[in-house]
Amino acid sequence: MNAILRIGAVLVLMATIAACASRREEGEHRGAVTELSDPANALSQELMLTLGQAKNFHHKANVLMSDGKLDDAATQVQQILDLPFPKHSPEAEDVLLDARARLAQMRLSQGKFEAAMTLVDDGLREKTRASFFVANLHTVRGEVFEAMAASAEEGSEASRSAKIDAIKSFDASIQINNQLLQELAPANK
């Protein structure tokens, strides 16, 4: 009986010492290697670089437009669409939609209705959420249809159809704006 008690006592002592040692080592390990990481949606250097590039292209286009070089300006804006923005970045989507809207207006001012419409429609297909930039793209789409209606023969089917589509596009824009204004109203208070 005494032997069993002694063995038990020794086991308890050894296990307690080992457990204490293990805890200390664990603490040292954690202190040495645990890192604090930023969340995946933290602002990144990659995003800032591409936003900076987009900013540069827009300003370069401004300068070129001030000299009346509309094609060259459009080329600069077009390059924004090829920038390697980080995937799933909300700012990237906003900036790309805005570049499309500007480029579509440039094409529209050149009378290139189809090119303008393609830019707008591609942007609306790529969007992942409702935003003021999407609403703006619908507005530009309405403007393209408005211009098409104006260029078509008065009273013609093409003119009527374009006017209907223009109204639909402006309505879509108004609807998105109203929805977003309601959603953002509590955040602005």
Next chain:
Amino acid sequence: MSDNDKDGEEEFTAEEMAEAKRFAGKVDGLLGGDPIPTLMDAEQRELMVLSSMVASAFGDAELDAAKQTSIIDAAMAQAMDIAPAENDTKSQKQSVDQLATRRKRSKFVPAIVLTLVAAAAVLILYSRLESPATQVGQNSVAVRKLPKEELSRSSDQLVGQIKREASGHASSRIDQIYGSRMMGYRSLRYRRTVSRSTEGSNQ
């Protein structure tokens, strides 16, 4: 003159001698391992137990272990007032057996408790060594909570509704977006630098 006469005591009668002989026989029997006779008055029982103990203490005779246990258990049972009637031998034996069993079990309690504690300690140690938390701890990465300004997010709140006359003013809007995000990004970079220098000074 006999020895008894010298001490001033009367001689024992034959009946007393026979009684003493019977009693001595019972004591010898008890020392030899016989059970205590059940039909015996309390005075005689105590005398018999005492005699056997005296004989055991001063002589070569010794009660065997079972007998000792039996006598002690009987005495304990009486003391604890759980003994049944004297003539109820079966239940008396049962209660004595219960006591003996309890006492035997109680001997193992410290050993069992110690073994259980040791087993628990070993299990805790093992789980610490093998737990994924410890292994992950070597490469663990905790996600820092950042303020909204330092996160990538929609520009809607910053830009607001885009009026039709400002539809093509993408250049001014990207100035706004870039300026806002650059402030957040600088703040984030500063936080990282401070965090690293703090961690470095702690190590």
